[in-house]
Amino acid sequence: MNTQTLTNQVTNILNALLTQGVRDAILAPGSRSTPIALGLAQLARENKINLYVDVDERSAAFFALGISKTTSKPVLLLCTSGTAAANFYPAVCEAFSSHIPLIILTTDRPPELTRIGAPQALDQNCFYGHQVKKFYQLPLASDNFDECQYTSFVVQRCVIHATSHPFGPVHLNLPLRKPLMPQLPLSFMKKSKKLTRSKIKTSLAATDLADLSAAFFDKRGLIIMGPNEDQTNHNALLRWAENAGWPILADPLSQLRGIDSKNIISAYDILLKTQLPLLNDLKPDVIIRGGGTFVSANLGAWMKQLNVPNYYLDPNYELNDYTETLTNVLPLSADCFFESCPCPAPRRGWLNKWSQLQKEIKKGLASLNSKNQLDEPLIPRLLEHLLPIETHLFISNSMPIRDIDSYFLPQKKFRYLYCNRGANGIDGIISSALGMSSQFKNNLLLIGDLAFFHDMNGLMMAERYHLQLRIIVINNNGGGIFSFLPQASSIDFETIFGTPQDLEIKQVAQLYHARYIKADSIVAFADILQQPLHGLEIIEVPTNRTTNVRAHQAILQMIAQQLSKEF
Amino acid sequence: MNTQTLTNQVTNILNALLTQGVRDAILAPGSRSTPIALGLAQLARENKINLYVDVDERSAAFFALGISKTTSKPVLLLCTSGTAAANFYPAVCEAFSSHIPLIILTTDRPPELTRIGAPQALDQNCFYGHQVKKFYQLPLASDNFDECQYTSFVVQRCVIHATSHPFGPVHLNLPLRKPLMPQLPLSFMKKSKKLTRSKIKTSLAATDLADLSAAFFDKRGLIIMGPNEDQTNHNALLRWAENAGWPILADPLSQLRGIDSKNIISAYDILLKTQLPLLNDLKPDVIIRGGGTFVSANLGAWMKQLNVPNYYLDPNYELNDYTETLTNVLPLSADCFFESCPCPAPRRGWLNKWSQLQKEIKKGLASLNSKNQLDEPLIPRLLEHLLPIETHLFISNSMPIRDIDSYFLPQKKFRYLYCNRGANGIDGIISSALGMSSQFKNNLLLIGDLAFFHDMNGLMMAERYHLQLRIIVINNNGGGIFSFLPQASSIDFETIFGTPQDLEIKQVAQLYHARYIKADSIVAFADILQQPLHGLEIIEVPTNRTTNVRAHQAILQMIAQQLSKEF
Structure with missing residues (x-):
């Protein structure tokens, strides 16, 4: 050629x-x-x-x-x-x-x-x-x-x-046909004829508005916001919810948690998991849902029981609703919807019910912070308190994102939380977090030992491109999530589900020239989080799969008791 | 459910x-x-x-x-x-x-x-x-x-x-629908109704035989046997070739090299690469080809120039012939073909030409064995001399299989040589070799540092299943093959082709509890190969990409000079 x-x-x-x-x-x-x-x-x-x-x-x-x-x-x-x-x-x-x-x-x-x-x-x-x-x-x-x-x-x-x-x-x-060597240097002088597209802003028509106003009038409404990783401005949504007195159930990936607004409810996962009779008072008359599939399986199960009108803000017109609760689809972004849809007057006491319960749950969880044992549910709590808000947080699938969902209920607005929630794999997590780290300075990855093992090769990029990433490896030596499933009592459990890899994280850190710290106490962990980050850092937090299940159960029990007592 | x-x-x-x-x-x-x-x-x-x-x-x-x-x-x-x-x-x-x-x-x-x-x-x-x-x-x-x-x-x-x-x-x-727990233990008492198939043995019809006899009569014929990893018996082929006096060019993966037969020619890659005028005397009148695509690109290029009848033994009827030299396809296995096809009488001197040249090349290569420097072309030579024939050898793609093709010309029959030659990737090589190792005791993998890096996670299986594998990592710190290509002189070479990973193989060995040995001399390397193998062993052979190109060139020059002098 x-x-x-x-x-x-x-x-x-x-x-x-x-x-x-x-x-x-x-x-x-x-x-x-x-x-x-x-x-x-x-x-x-x-x-x-x-x-x-x-x-x-x-x-x-x-x-x-x-x-x-x-x-x-x-x-x-x-x-x-x-x-x-x-x-x-x-x-x-x-x-x-x-x-x-x-x-x-x-x-x-x-x-x-x-x-x-x-x-x-x-x-x-x-x-x-x-x-x-x-x-x-x-x-x-x-x-x-x-x-x-x-x-x-x-x-x-x-x-x-x-x-x-x-x-x-x-x-x-x-x-491409050989020979494969072009004449170098290439000359990029000539610009390509550019194909451009105009941005179209969609809005609601007057007829739609009348229908929606009727549907929302005098209702106990609930807004559920799922994952939404682009950095959109939530002003219209917040203003609308505040005026309507509707709670916003905020998925950790909605980028809404920690916003200073009494409408933001983050503590719903643990609340719904209690299955207390008081949940009957929380049933809404109508739901508006936006964003992707939310992390909380408890929220999905609860929605399935509700049988109320459910409006899905679905700008991609994907109609992805595995909860089978969708009744109306609105092919609009949340921004666009909340800007143009008229807001109903609030129902007295409705938002307050949610806020009070959330307050009580947060109080209960706060009491954990004085524990001595650094266990898995406590890690999101400590991150919530100790991380600077400009941290770019990447969360692994499997247990970390579930624990973040349940226990990461910040009072301040973290701007950037990411997780691979398309297919929810535990593959490629380190590399995805390092891709993020190539763009920012203050980066943190929360990951379990199996997902860490799966993508160790990804660590190679950190040194080559001088990336800054603090990796917290929750090391329970195997597949911790399986201990929550019915097969936990199978005689083959360790071989085919637990699968301990006995990975020596410290050696991995050495191999990739990362700073390594083992954090086996709350004090040690808190201390590390507050140190400045230089390059690649791996913090190993050793935990135990069996006691982890018990720790989760104990918290649930504690919260349930407290709520029963107070409400 | x-x-x-x-x-x-x-x-x-x-x-x-x-x-x-x-x-x-x-x-x-x-x-x-x-x-x-x-x-x-x-x-x-x-x-x-x-x-x-x-x-x-x-x-x-x-x-x-x-x-x-x-x-x-x-x-x-x-x-x-x-x-x-x-x-x-x-x-x-x-x-x-x-x-x-x-x-x-x-x-x-x-x-x-x-x-x-x-x-x-x-x-x-x-x-x-x-x-x-x-x-x-x-x-x-x-x-x-x-x-x-x-x-x-x-x-x-x-x-x-x-x-x-x-x-x-x-x-x-x-x-599968939840719940996912079957009743254990399962009862496998009842056998499934078995679907069986009869084996059909194909053979050549009398008319075909007449045609083939005519086509092969009084011809200087060449048999080219490509990769064939199932352990077929080569008796019919060998008997046929010996009676016809036809050379068999034996790919390293044909499992034919080292068989005690004067018809087996293994030294063709380097011979053809010399491009000496004496190659004119080696032109065949007819070719019979079997097995998959052969490793040698030099053989492919040479065949393209020949323009002679070319019979492909192709039991899968795939017609895969990227050399564009195929003229007749025979949907039969080599076994079946050589058993039924009548064998022509030999042409005097034809096989001898090939044998003499091979003898001279082997003599030339033998002189390398007394060198002091352990460089890449010497590794196949040492393996050829020092490995027991029952070794199961897995060869990585990229440089290792090419070096084996050029320099591994054993006098004894190694029974088992494997390589992933379907798509020729450098991914998954360690795991493939460990899969092999799960079946046998005496296993060796020859691999470069990039392919080793690509599948380090695969090493995890060795300890868990007590597998026996000796891994020779040729560590030239990057993509050695690219130094042979035109881009070797590009100013961006190291960044986008050389890609040194600075991988510390010793640390990797520690991480996976493998025995680690660095072999930086011929004596050290030979010594290690003769030691008994226990579990996983990683032998690092440090080499250099630039001197490696020169070493290959020097050998080619030496062989070319010697052949020119003798013939």
Whole structure:
């Protein structure tokens, strides 16, 4: 192939990505991706793009996800042909489920080397199946003007797809023929013809407004806000709820907890879990729900029993409602809805019921803080009290996010809480948190030992890019969540559920040149949290799976008793 | 759901797998897979199945691949719902490309919880796209007799699909509804109605034989045998080649190198790379090719120039021929072909030309053994001399398999050489080698530092299952293969191709409780290879990427000079 043709193609593709605002790229090195990789390296030297290189493609993809998740920007993910692309799959699935705009560019052999026994060649067509928003097979490098224009158009269009509601990953497969060396340096002088889109602001029509006003009039209403990781302004929602006197049940990932408003109710998970008769007084007449699927399974179970009108603010029109409680869908963002919908007058005493109960629960939980034993439920409590509010908090799936949901009820507003809640995997968590850390200074990851083990390779990026991350590893030596399930008494429990890995966290820290601290007391833990963070730090908190179940049960019992006594 | 119905379903599925001869299972733990996992644990206690538990699904799948690859038996791979299944994808792609009969059983949420925002639920339909032979969605547990029969039939049929030519992975997706606890212990008394298949032995018809005899009559013929990892008996091939006086170019994975026969030519890679004029005398009139795509790119390039009749023994009728040299395809195994095809009389001097050149090359390479410097090309030479022939050798992709191809020319027959040559990835190599190690006592893995890093999590299995594996890590601190490519002179080379990880192999060994030895001289290396192996052992051989390129070039020059002088 003509070197100039290849050079033009690389410039064309990278220009299209730059034109559409791609500023971060993750490269998993390989041979077939050579021309694009060299172009990215040049752009990085010219400070036009931030380039990260990660040799483990699984980690690389989750690192990209971490950046895109915390910036809401499209991030380029590049790899060579073959199983490299397959290692991206877990993060692609998470991105698809949680609406993260990854731009996945897999390079491929030219047509004459596919499905013909050539080395490192798979059928990369539609390689991610249903797990991407769009797939495009790009043409080979060509001198044909229309074909070049087409390539630029398709690449730009993919970024637009990825960043249009619902956001999500897109896959471009690029066949490249040898020789793979373009003429360097590339010349990025010429700008691509930019494909632009106008922003449309939707609003409610007068007829809708009349209906809604009637539906909400004189009702005990409840607002339930699920995960919402983009940094939207909640002013309209808060003003509306305050005027209507409606409680807002705030998922930890709603970014609403800790806001200074009496309407914010964070303590609902533990409250609903008590199953006390007093819950009968909390039944609403109507619900407005926004955001993604909330963390609390107790909230889901409770909603299922209610059988009341349930309005879902669903700008993506996804109709995702596994609780089967949805009655009306409003294809609008919460912002847009609460700005235009008229607010009903408050029902006396309704909000107060919730506030009083929350106050009592918080009081009960506060009494735990003076305990001597550093156990799992106490960790979110200590984070709540000791972390600066500008901390970027990444929470692992499995137990950590559940414990955060139940016990992290801050009085101050933490601005940034993240978790991979699309597919809820325990894979790639370290890399996702490090992707976040590439954007900010003050970062903390709360993770269990199994999820930590799963993505240890991800730690490699911390030193290379001088990232700042404090990792709290709750080490109960195995799958702690299974001890809460019916199989806990099975004779095969330890072998197939408990699965202790006997991982020596300290050695892992040494391997990756991280600062290591073991925190086995409240005092030690509190002390570490208040120290300044430099680089990568791993704090091991040893806990025990069996006593952990008992600690959770004891707290529930204590809260239930206290509430029964007071109400 | 009824517990008895679930219990019957689990028994039914496991019975079907047992009936079709599945004896090894790998479980990546999770919640949704609970009933099947409990059933497998019981079967393991009853010694009816070998159960391995691996918490990192990527490693787990490659471990399963390693077992299946070295036993040619179907191996069950089980996981929970969500991204767990996505982590299997790299090994699934390798299995599909290299015809390994993995039985992938992913568990899933019931219909009412899919695509509706329920946690940890992806669309698992056709989840592996084109990369599996068959996909079946299993029904939910049911009391309906026909449906139960159907489930048993589909599971059995999947194992048959997986183990019919061309072998390959199959995917079963099993939705399970809570509660997930079956009644234990399961009763496996009742055998499933077994689906059986008759073996058909194909042969050549008389008309074909006449054609072939004519085509081979009085020809300088060449047999090229590519990778073939099942332990077939090569008697018919060897007898035929010896009678016809045809050389057999034996890929390192053909399991033919080192056989005591003057027809076996192993030194072709380096010979063809010299591009000496004497290669003109080696041009054959006709080629018979068997096995998969051979490792040597030099052989491929040479074949492209030949333009001679080329018969491909292709029992899978895959027509995979990226060299574009195939002229006739024979849908027969090598065994079957060489047993029935009449053998032509030999052409005088033809085999001798090849043998003489090989002898000279071996002499040249032998002179290297007295060098002081332990460099990369010397490692295969030392393995060839020092390893016992019963060693099970797993070779990583990238440089190790290429170096084995060029420099591993044993005089004795090593029975077992394995490499993931379907998709040629550097992912999952440790786990694949450990899967192999679960079957044998004397195991060795040759791997570079990047591939070693990629699958370090895989090491966790060694201690848990008391596996025996000696790992030789050739540590040139980065991607050594790229130094052979045109980009070696790029100013961005180290950042995007060299990618030194500065991995401290000794610390990794400590973390996984492996014996660690650094071998920085020939004497030290030879000494270690002769010591008995106990458990997991990691031998680090430090090398240098730049001097490695020069060492390869120097050997080529030395051989070329010697051949020019002698012939």
